[in-house]
Amino acid sequence: MTIVGGVGTGIGVYTFIYAKGASYLTNNPEACTNCHVMQSHYDAWLKSSHRSVATCNSCHTPHNFFGKYSTKALNGFHHSLAMTLGDFHEPIQISERNRAITESTCRSCHQDVVQMIDRGHPGGSDMSCIRCHSNVGHALGK
Amino acid sequence: VNIFEHKQAAKNPFYRVTEITDETVDPEVWGKNFPLQFDDYKKTVDQVRTRFGGSEAVPHTPTNVDPRSVVAQSRLEEDPRLKTMWSGYAFSKDFREERGHAFMLMDQTYTERQVVSKQAGTCIHCHASVYVPYKKAGGGDLIKGFEHFNQMSYAEARPSFTHPVACIDCHDPKSMQLRVTRPGFLEGMKALMAGRGIKDYDVNKMATRQEMRSFVCGQCHVEYYFKGKEKRLVYPWVKGLNIDNIMAYYDEIKFKDWIHGETGAEVLKAQHPEFEMWNMGIHARSGVACADCHMPYKRVGALKISDHWVRSPLLNINAACQTCHKWPEAELKSRVEEIQQKTFEMRNIAMDALMELIAGIKSAKEAGATDDQLKLARDYQRRAQFYLDFVEAENSTGFHAPQEAARILAKSIDFTRKGQLALKIVKN
């Protein structure tokens, strides 16, 4: 763990720049495909129902300025770290935090539609949009 | 846990034109606030057949005892072997395909089973909006009211109830959150959870929202029996939800529903174990709830709502299945029907086998075999019949848990086989 942290910071910066890290901060989906491991998501996104209405960042960063860039910074760090060490889980899995962000972005765009069904519950409201709509962004495998 | 949850709790998205309280039974009143849901709710009067489900509208000449002008098709006429299986029990006189929720009170009141044998007040638990009448009769205590009606005859209890299952049976009128109002389910789940080491389980406090989307249906779509003289409604789940657990429980308490008319075996009737079977299937395991398929979301104008026209998903494949499965409708339908066809094939094999066992015991009895000599064969009949009936009575024809339904039928056939062998020994 400690080794990962120490090495990560050093090489991470290098990797970030090498892999066209700067374009990561834009909204252009192609920014994500600078890494080939994102290619299949990009390809699937091109065929998805959201292709013309939402970019990667529309779903993967919170819909407010500070949330967006802090998320990107954090994710950017994990990304270059993972890329550098090359030992991430395959297939790639979304983290809990990023899943929650994605869920919040669905609600942010579709508030009107879902206002009647999206409510709390005493035992916990585990209403998840992607339980049913897992294919909206990019249908992999299916 | 989820970062978006705080915001949600505060939301109260419902615009109300009239006040509804914990005493408002009439769905029409609720419908003033929620016209979209109410409109769909009323559609459960529709009758359309699918290959194995839905229901067929069969004309009926109204009589004094049974004023219905339309009923569902008789299952006894479709398959007379059922009469033999249920010989000596009210089910052998009248058993029909079930239809929409709108009919539940009427169909219970006028089934011929009421005529041939005196039914208990307990019956009402699953065929009417009972929440308010139970609470009233119990002086505010739901359970007391439940016990009160259980001990009446059906005829005595019946006048206190007016509506089939209504909004108040599934919803909290203030928040519109789902809630369970059925004592049978509340107590059944408590027993089940206790068996799993969870004490004092309270469905309404501890279940998640997604669980509730099945639990409100599990209030009624379950196997049950009437316990003791008080005719308390009990869901037999202390040992667990699967059929082996349930059988073990009935054996332990030596329960029987009736004595078989042709063989003298102490037999059991299985009833609509949709909740139990669903629980054994891959959809439950994947977190897919009854409401996901039987009340899928639909869009009305700009709004998404739950379709309150509870019915066969095969009549609504697009909304019920296609959000999760991107196969064409015809393909999805044929996947279901192939599963059902195989279940039906095995059910028929098990049924034919059972008929032979019953005939065998009957003729051994007539030939003078003693109770002692017939004991084993009868015990196998009890098992063979309960296992078969568990799949027969379950209304998805195997779809809710295909492999489990097949496993149950395989065991049924094996019990029959052993019963027939036990008879052979008698004869030799």
Added chain:
Amino acid sequence: VNIFEHKQAAKNPFYRVTEITDETVDPEVWGKNFPLQFDDYKKTVDQVRTRFGGSEAVPHTPTNVDPRSVVAQSRLEEDPRLKTMWSGYAFSKDFREERGHAFMLMDQTYTERQVVSKQAGTCIHCHASVYVPYKKAGGGDLIKGFEHFNQMSYAEARPSFTHPVACIDCHDPKSMQLRVTRPGFLEGMKALMAGRGIKDYDVNKMATRQEMRSFVCGQCHVEYYFKGKEKRLVYPWVKGLNIDNIMAYYDEIKFKDWIHGETGAEVLKAQHPEFEMWNMGIHARSGVACADCHMPYKRVGALKISDHWVRSPLLNINAACQTCHKWPEAELKSRVEEIQQKTFEMRNIAMDALMELIAGIKSAKEAGATDDQLKLARDYQRRAQFYLDFVEAENSTGFHAPQEAARILAKSIDFTRKGQLALKIVKN
């Protein structure tokens, strides 16, 4: 640094350092061009057990007849009932869990079945790289070479083959496209398709790429029999791929594998019908191929290659399943094992039942029952046994088609039941 390498690798996936032709059998030569695939291919020597699959490395003291120092566990020792089922047949002497492709030629050569009965040259069809030797022996004609070796004894044929299944058996050396090289499969599919109204079906010309990802496995992982004196290898699919079709076919041609040692019944041996079972399951129906699960894509640098370490997907769940199913590994594993456990439960019920039937026929025979009197019971044994063996011999323990496996076992139990009843009539 990784990324640098990745980018490099992406540019040129295939370096051809050596020429390979339609006569190059040795995978090591192919491996010069495709080192990644070759590396994985070699790993099939690994032996790891899963709950029901994989294989266990069991030490073996080399002898003159059998020089292997490691074998897989004996299934006969694990379940001695198998010996009774196969009584009178070589399988009752030696039957082991199958292991990786690397062992196929060795395990066939040294199985004790070779010792107790003279095996045919036909056997080699599925246990060696046969493409080049067949073509050579046939003077360029694959089918002629096939016929040539079929009619030899195994011992005579054996020296012409050197490698277990090799690259050339599945790949066209020029394009690396998949191809089917096995006469048994080419002819079996032709017959199957003709039955469906498609004339002159040619796998290598008419199958889609996704189909080929299963067909290359269907070359060997199928039910088969040796036809006539020429011992031609035939896949019994003329009437269709499911067990009812296959049974009907064997009945029509009055085929038997052997006469049962204890009962005298004319019985059949089912063998590894993975292709047939898979075909009856939901994955096949959804277009999921053998290679998707048993040779899933894996990433090596920037390349995605097919994992040529063909093995149990349970040893590789993330690559084999998680591309399609986003459940945690432990959950996926337990889904499979639950299906398998239920299949195993039913298999055991059917097996116990069969043991009783065999004992029954045997003792009736010993008590002097005539062939005529035993005819019906023996016929039911034939059926009960073939259906049971179809699931027993299928190597996924039900996973490839859970409901179908259960249906087959339910029918097996029913055949046994009828067999025992037929015996009862004899006795009375």
